[in-house]
Amino acid sequence: MKKKEIVELLSLKEPEAVRSLYERAYATKLKTVGNKVYFRGIIEYSNICTKNCYYCGIRRENQKNSRYEMSSKEVIEAGLWAFENRYGSVVIQSGERNDKQFVDKIKGIIKELKTLTSGKLGITLSLGEQSREVFEEWYVAGAHRYLLRIETTNPELYSKCHPSDHSMLKRLDCLRILKEIGYQTGTGVMIGLPGQTLSHLADDILFFRDFDIDMIGMGPYVIHQETPFSRYKDKVDHEENLQLSLKMIAITRLIMPDINIASTTALQAINPQGREMGLKAGANIIMPVITDIKYRKSYQLYNNKPCLDENSDMCKSCLEGRIATIGEEIGYSEWGDSPHFTGRKNDKV
Numbered sequence: 361m362k363k364k365e366i367v368e369l370l371s372l373k374e375p376e377a378v379r380s381l382y383e384r385a386y387a388t389k390l391k392t393v394g395n396k397v398y399f400r401g402i403i404e405y406s407n408i409c410t411k412n413c414y415y416c417g418i419r420r421e422n423q424k425n426s427r428y429e430m431s432s433k434e435v436i437e438a439g440l441w442a443f444e445n446r447y448g449s450v451v452i453q454s455g456e457r458n459d460k461q462f463v464d465k466i467k468g469i470i471k472e473l474k475t476l477t478s479g480k481l482g483i484t485l486s487l488g489e490q491s492r493e494v495f496e497e498w499y500v501a502g503a504h505r506y507l508l509r510i511e512t513t514n515p516e517l518y519s520k521c522h523p524s525d526h527s528m529l530k531r532l533d534c535l536r537i538l539k540e541i542g543y544q545t546g547t548g549v550m551i552g553l554p555g556q557t558l559s560h561l562a563d564d565i566l567f568f569r570d571f572d573i574d575m576i577g578m579g580p581y582v583i584h585q586e587t588p589f590s591r592y593k594d595k596v597d598h599e600e601n602l603q604l605s606l607k608m609i610a611i612t613r614l615i616m617p618d619i620n621i622a623s624t625t626a627l628q629a630i631n632p633q634g635r636e637m638g639l640k641a642g643a644n645i646i647m648p649v650i651t652d653i654k655y656r657k658s659y660q661l662y663n664n665k666p667c668l669d670e671n672s673d674m675c676k677s678c679l680e681g682r683i684a685t686i687g688e689e690i691g692y693s694e695w696g697d698s699p700h701f702t703g704r705k706n707d708k709v
């Protein structure tokens with residue numbers, strides 16, 4: 361697909377045309393990855409972050425947030441809950457830290473979770489930019505997937521959204537290293553950032569394709585009131601961002617038919633049915649939060665985070681019901697690796 365065509369699809373407004381785009385993407389999904397949804401339980405390890413992204417609620421300079429870090433025992437308990445409830449894998453996500461204490465603690469957690477589940481629980485990390493050595497250490501310890509969103513592939517927009525010491529090139533470099541090490545590599549962007557155009561978003565999709573990415577986690581940009589970007593609060597149209605995100609999912613499914621695409625929680629922050637809408641537009645992964653309720657309120661990247669008061673058991677049965685209503689199955693106890701990654705790995709061998 362050419363860039364011009366992507367921009368045209370992104371600008372579709374007529375409801376019938378939009379519906380037909382989603383239907384095409386859904387049919388492609390059924391043919392390639394099937395109608396199984398895989399769960400990745402998200403453990404929000406800590407809201408301590410050394411970075412200061414202008415859009416994010418847990419940025420270093422937000423002093424209104426009380427900071428926490430889970431103990432290893434708490435993370436292991438959450439991981440075992442996921443395993444016992446037949447979630448094929450977990451995602452450990454956190455604000456970014458690079459100190460040795462952090463690196464070693466994460467390594468210990470990965471090893472223990474692997475040992476306690478006889479290697480069966482899949483472990484994805486979403487812990488920001490790290491050195492090659494750290495990525496390698498965690499990989500050797502047993503993590504096999506890594507999520508690092510590029511946020512936007514447009515250099516000017518990237519610098520508008522981040523302080524000058526945050527570098528898009530460094531992030532790109534990290535993505536390259538992750539792939540070289542052998543991680544299933546995931547990236548994504550925020551959709552509807554102030555100043556973002558349809559042309560930028562089309563370039564983002566082409567980047568996913570050209571980088572040959574295995575997984576995508578992208579979703580709407582949502583305002584957080586305690587951030588510098590809250591100054592755009594009257595300009596950001598959340599409903600528009602939701603629609604644009606669904607189109608991004610659908611077009612990415614058409615261009616990269618066999619990758620894993622997440623229907624992200626931010627979709628649900630805008631519309632209670634947001635995640636189901638994402639699945640119907642071509643996504644096949646859901647990342648239910650499994651963090652203990654006592655921490656959930658402190659891990660708010662954006663306003664309106666859903667399910668703050670629901671524990672993991674409640675979230676599980678709620679999700680089962682929601683997924684049944686749209687006629688999909690849950691891939692319990694499976695890692696649910698993307699056929700794309702399996703193909704890429706086999707090509708290499």
Ligand code: SAH
Binds near residue numbers: 511663
């Ligand atoms: N610190 C790590 C992981 C946690 S942040 C990292 O940055 O990679 C995970 C993702 O949350 C980010 O990649 C960003 O895309 C998303 N995010 C942060 N603030 C957001 C907001 N206001 N709206 C929507 N997504 C946001």
Ligand code: SF4
Binds near residue numbers: 409410416455661
């Ligand atoms: Fe920290 Fe990630 Fe938020 Fe940036 S997006 S401030 S790195 S948690």
